[in-house]
Amino acid sequence: MSETVPDTMRASVLIEPGTLVVEERPVPRPDRDEVLVKVSSVGVCGSDVHYFQEGRIGDFVVDAPLVLGHEAAGRIVAVGADVPESRIGRRVSIEPQHPSATSPQTLSGRYNLCPHMRFFATPPVDGAFAEYVTIQSHFAFDVPDSISDDAAALMEPLSVGIAAAHKAGITAGSRVLIAGAGPIGILAAQAARAFGATEILVSDLDENRRAQSREYGATSVLDPRTDDIAGLGLDVDVFLECSGATPAVLSGLAALGPGGRMVLIGMGADEVSLPIPVIQNRELVVTGVFRYANTWPTAIDLVRTGRVDLDSMVTGHHDLDHVAEALIESTRPAVLKTIVSPGL
Structure with a gap:
């Protein structure tokens, strides 16, 4: 059953580093190929924290008011002219990307690398700390009722772990080393286990995070x-670098066995000197992941079948009036995933 959509909505808006205000904004109208989603849950990501604290991540600079949040889920309440009305009422997980349909990268299947990408909560594109958002219909993935709103939102960071597992070629019997037991490291561990890794070693400076990682696959x-x-002498098959710390990059690379693969996930130093003879002599593969592509169906199935647990990673909920508190809370070592619930 459809519901009446209001003309305005509340949104948490980053005005300048450290300053968020709740504004009344027009509810966006879906384009022909889009759906309007009433947002139920939004996970807090480290990128949201960077924008909040520093106003930038690398070349992406917040120079105008911006709505943060890109790990989102909700319910479709309206559709564009080209979308079947039968989708109204569906619970969905949002893949927060809008690539160009005709760029060479999109046409090759690597749409995450599209140079014309419009990504939620990346300047100047608004994100999901709001009551309503629009997204292209094919990036709003139906989720079964057995999956919670929070878990539906966390398909986004899980997709990073899945993309890394694909890049690393993790399969049955793989031996995997993961540096960093924050949220992405934990999700990478869960993805590695789901992909068949039989040995998963997790490194982290924090004792509590190390202990926590054992509950999720380590x-x-x-x-x-x-x-x-x-x-x-670990000689692992795969090294997933989730910390961004230069010493972790170098020690993990040295721990790879011949033919091993290192996947850079964490954001760290702009430049790191690598031991080229080690890479050459062991025929190591060094690569990275930038977001994800074609991961949502896998993510949903892994959660639906119980092979990945997202709900237990949620450690707190906040409403739109307390997004700043949510962002600060998410930086604490004991916290895995903080959720903003616009409907609270």
Whole structure:
């Protein structure tokens, strides 16, 4: 059953670094190929924190008011002219991308690398800390009722872990080392386990995060301050770098066995000196992931079948009036995923 859509909505808007205000804004109208989603849950990401605290991430600079939030889910309440009305009322997880349909990267299937990408909460595109958002209909993925609103929102960061698992070629029997046991590291561990990895070593400086990682797939944990990761002779097949820390990059690379693959996920230093002879002599593959492409169906199935647990990662909820508190809370080591619920 459809519902009456109001003319205006509330949105949390970043005015300048450290300053958020709740504004009354017009409810967006869906274009012909879009749907209007009433937002139920939005996960807080580290990129939201960077924009809030510093007003920029690399070349992306907040120079005008911006709505943050890109890990989103909700219910379709209106559709554009080219979208079947039968979609109204569907609960959906949002893939927050809008690539050009005709760029070479999109046509090759790598639409995440489209140079004309419009991505939620990346200047100047508004995100989902709001009561309503629009998205192209094919990027609004139906979710079954067995999946919660929070889990539907967290398909987005899970997709990063899935994209990394694909890039790394993780399969049955893979031995995987993961640096960083924050939210992305935990999701990477869950994805690695779901893809068949039988040994998952997780390294982190924080004792609580190391312990936490055991609940999500880690078969053993390492403390980089006391464990010589580079010198242990681990010879792992895959190294997933989720911390962004230069020492972790170098020690993890050294821990790869011949033919191993390193996937850079965490955002760290702009430049790192790598040991070229090690890469050449072991025929290592060093690559990265930038967001994801074609991951949502896999993410939804992994959660639906219980192979990935997202709900237990949620450690707090906040409404639109307390987004700043949500952003600050998400930086604490004990916190995995904080959720903003615009309907609270």
